[in-house]
Amino acid sequence: xxxxxxxxxxxxxxxxxxxxxxxxxxxxxxxxxxxxxxxxxxxxxxxxxxxxxxxxxxxxxxxxxxxxxxxxxxxxxxxxxxxxxxxxxxxxxxxxxxxxxxxxxxxxxxxxxxxxxxxxxxxxxxxxxxxxxxxxxxxxxxxxxxxxxxxxxxxxxxxxxxxxxxxxxxxxxxxxxxxxxxxxxxxxxxxxxxxxxxxxxxxxxxxxxxxxxxxxxxxxxxxxxxxxxxxxxxxxxxxxxxxxxxxxxxxxxxxxxxxxxxxxxxxxxxxxxxxxxxxxxxxxxxxxxxxxxxxxxxxxxxxxxxxxxxxxxxxxxxxxxxxxxxxxxxxxxxxxxxxxxxxxxxxxxxxxxxxxxxxxxxxxxxxxxx
Numbered sequence: 001x002x003x004x005x006x007x008x009x010x011x012x013x014x015x016x017x018x019x020x021x022x023x024x025x026x027x028x029x030x031x032x033x034x035x036x037x038x039x040x041x042x043x044x045x046x047x048x049x050x051x052x053x054x055x056x057x058x059x060x061x062x063x064x065x066x067x068x069x070x071x072x073x074x075x076x077x078x079x080x081x082x083x084x085x086x087x088x089x090x091x092x093x094x095x096x097x098x099x100x101x102x103x104x105x106x107x108x109x110x111x112x113x114x115x116x117x118x119x120x121x122x123x124x125x126x127x128x129x130x131x132x133x134x135x136x137x138x139x140x141x142x143x144x145x146x147x148x149x150x151x152x153x154x155x156x157x158x159x160x161x162x163x164x165x166x167x168x169x170x171x172x173x174x175x176x177x178x179x180x181x182x183x184x185x186x187x188x189x190x191x192x193x194x195x196x197x198x199x200x201x202x203x204x205x206x207x208x209x210x211x212x213x214x215x216x217x218x219x220x221x222x223x224x225x226x227x228x229x230x231x232x233x234x235x236x237x238x239x240x241x242x243x244x245x246x247x248x249x250x251x252x253x254x255x256x257x258x259x260x261x262x263x264x265x266x267x268x269x270x271x272x273x274x275x276x277x278x279x280x281x282x283x284x285x286x287x288x289x290x291x292x293x294x295x296x297x298x299x300x301x302x303x304x305x306x307x308x309x310x311x312x313x314x315x316x317x318x319x320x321x322x323x324x325x326x327x328x329x330x331x332x333x334x335x336x337x338x339x340x341x342x343x344x345x346x347x348x349x350x351x352x353x354x355x356x357x358x359x360x361x362x363x364x365x366x367x368x369x370x
Contacts, residue, residue: 083111084346086367088144096121096267098290098370099146101137102129103337106165113137113366115166115338117271117292120148121241121264127157127173128260128271134169135176141367152182158237158244159190160273161257162197171201178223179212185225189236189244191256195228202226231258241265247284249275252315259284270331274338276314277321282328290370291331295322296340297349304342316340319349323356334361335370 090097097120104112114131118138125148127134138149147153154177160166174186188198202209202224212219229236237244243263251257251274261284262269270285272278272293285291298318301309317325326334334357339349346363353361362370 084365086144086365086369088369089362090369094266096264096269097146098269098292098335099125099141099149100335100337100364100366100368100370101127101134101141101149102131102169103339103364103366104131104165105338105340107340111366114169116169117337118146118149119242119262119264119269120146123148123153124241125149125153125156126242126244126262127154129160129166129273130157130169130173131165132168135172137366141369144367144369146369151177151180153177154182154186155184156187156237157189158246158260159188159194160249160259160271161191161251161254162193163254163274166274167197170197171205174198174201174226175205175208175224178219181220182223183220185222185227187229188226189229189231189246191258192230193256194230198226198228231256233258245284247280249273249278249281251275252311261285261288272317274316276317277325282325285329285331288329289332290335291326291329291333292335292337292364293317293322293325294338295319295336295349295353297342297344297352299348299352300342300344312340319352320356323353326353326357326359326361330359332360333370334359336361336363339363 099118099120101116101118102113104114113133113136115129116127116131116134116137117129118125118127118141120126125138125146127138135151135154138154139151141149142151154173157170157173159170170188177186188194190197209224211217213221231246233247234245235243236246241264245261245263246258247261249257249259249272257273257275259273259275259278259281260271262271267290268288269290269292270281270288272281272291274294275281294317296312296316296318298320301312301318304312322334322336334353336349336353339346341349344352350361350363362368364370
């Protein structure tokens with residue numbers, strides 16, 4: 001954060017960050033430096049002629065060290081963005097775990113991969129959406145102890161809709177696990193248009209596939225294939241571990257956009273997908289244990305350009321709207337994802353919800369295990 005300027009024997013310090021962050025830091029530094037002088041915590045410089053060497057009065061109190069000055073600035077609420085640490089909140093004995101693989105948006109935030117989560121029941125993972133970075137996030141989750149998310153085990157994905165930020169990881173999900181020895185086709189469940197997307201992706205990498213199948217590299221003949229199931233509302237998948245119900249949600253001008261209700265032996269988890277407030281979602285989420293819902297800050301929305309306000313009002317859900325939705329559903333846990341902060345802090349976003357909703361709520365981070 002603070003680093004000495006190379007070759008400067010006066011030990012001047014630079015703040016490494018984006019230009020707006022540096023400007024904010026330096027403006028705050030100057031303001032607090034002057035304030036500290038007024039109160040006697042830093043020495044005042046004597047007046048001097050231009051040819052005099054600078055001299056300082058003996059300070060009444062010891063000058064602040066860089067560390068102490070940094071602490072003062074932090075206490076004064078200078079906000080510096082840091083990568084939030086993932087949390088493990090699931091109990092060891094639970095059969096079902098919710099793993100947040102990506103909590104991001106189209107914004108290229110290095111701390112938040114594209115939208116994707118996994119509902120893991122025993123040793124089987126069921127993914128929802130396939131945003132950028134999904135396979136590597138799954139591999140990282142496997143290293144953290146979720147063996148079902150080992151790359152070769154990624155066999156089911158449910159797509160809420162076909163927006164690019166929710167599907168750019170689909171070719172990665174099709175091909176990378178195959179290269180790493182998945183030997184079964186990927187089961188892809190999604191809205192109308194999913195089959196065409198899958199076919200185009202397979203065609204786009206046809207030369208790669210040909211070389212791997214017929215060259216020196218060992219490769220099986222099935223792991224890169226997809227079996228696509230285009231959805232209508234209702235029960236769309238069932239096995240011995242889970243039942244998955246799809247329901248329509250309103251997402252702006254998208255004709256086909258879905259949320260999902262997962263029923264496992266010990267939990268009911270509802271995933272909103274991208275949506276505005278929806279009566280259908282409220283009905284589908286009745287009696288759920290966990291509601292995973294997208295959200296944007298109603299507070300910082302006020303400062304957005306009008307063209308973006310118009311867009312977000314018909315494509316997404318504000319904190320105020322989500323608090324009202326959660327108050328109707330009363331899930332045991334409300335999980336915020338696909339968060340549009342626009343400068344709001346994580347705690348500020350939570351406060352916007354908590355001011356209007358008294359249930360348990362968490363702002364998800366990548367690799368949270370809930």
